[in-house]
Amino acid sequence: MNKSISLDSTTDKANHNINQNSRSTLPCPCKSQASFERCCQPLLKGEKPTGSAEALMRSRYSAYCIGDYAYIAHTYSERARIEQNITAEALRESAGTTIWLHLSIVEASQDTVEFKAFSKEKATVYCMHERSYFVKENEQWRYDSGDMLGDSGRLKIKRNDACICENGKKFKHCCERR
Ligand SMILES: [Zn+2]
Numbered sequence: 001m002n003k004s005i006s007l008d009s010t011t012d013k014a015n016h017n018i019n020q021n022s023r024s025t026l027p028c029p030c031k032s033q034a035s036f037e038r039c040c041q042p043l044l045k046g047e048k049p050t051g052s053a054e055a056l057m058r059s060r061y062s063a064y065c066i067g068d069y070a071y072i073a074h075t076y077s078e079r080a081r082i083e084q085n086i087t088a089e090a091l092r093e094s095a096g097t098t099i100w101l102h103l104s105i106v107e108a109s110q111d112t113v114e115f116k117a118f119s120k121e122k123a124t125v126y127c128m129h130e131r132s133y134f135v136k137e138n139e140q141w142r143y144d145s146g147d148m149l150g151d152s153g154r155l156k157i158k159r160n161d162a163c164i165c166e167n168g169k170k171f172k173h174c175c176e177r178r
């Protein structure tokens, strides 16, 4: 085995290699506290309609977590997909080595969801605080656009701080290790 491979990239690879079915009974990546099979998985598989903008937003976050970029591309509005030339390949490329750590929904209305998504790239943690706008196309909610809010960007978190994923652990015992 190549010893120069860092723990992070090994873990990341392992995560991507777990297929969707073996994840079914694990907690949903969107942090709803339901299992994947009872939450976002049926949406990703196209077995269940996206009942609300929030459900779609959560499923897109879960898709980022497991690297299902085809689903993410598919759930943009037609306008956004064409204007921004969105493809699964382009999404995969821009995601790079990002590891998604946590999702926190701040507020959701019928067609708007404000959320904070936390991610890590190498040793740096980022917060993406966005208000997203959704439209309905053919009875399905689709992501149309979003406004990035002021406190987005690099997160200043110390090793002894409470972890961003609100599970009571310290950062150094939790997401810092991911
Ligand atoms: Zn979910």
Ligand SMILES: [Zn+2]
Binding pocket: 163, 164, 165, 166, 171, 174, 175, 176
């Ligand atoms: Zn954590």
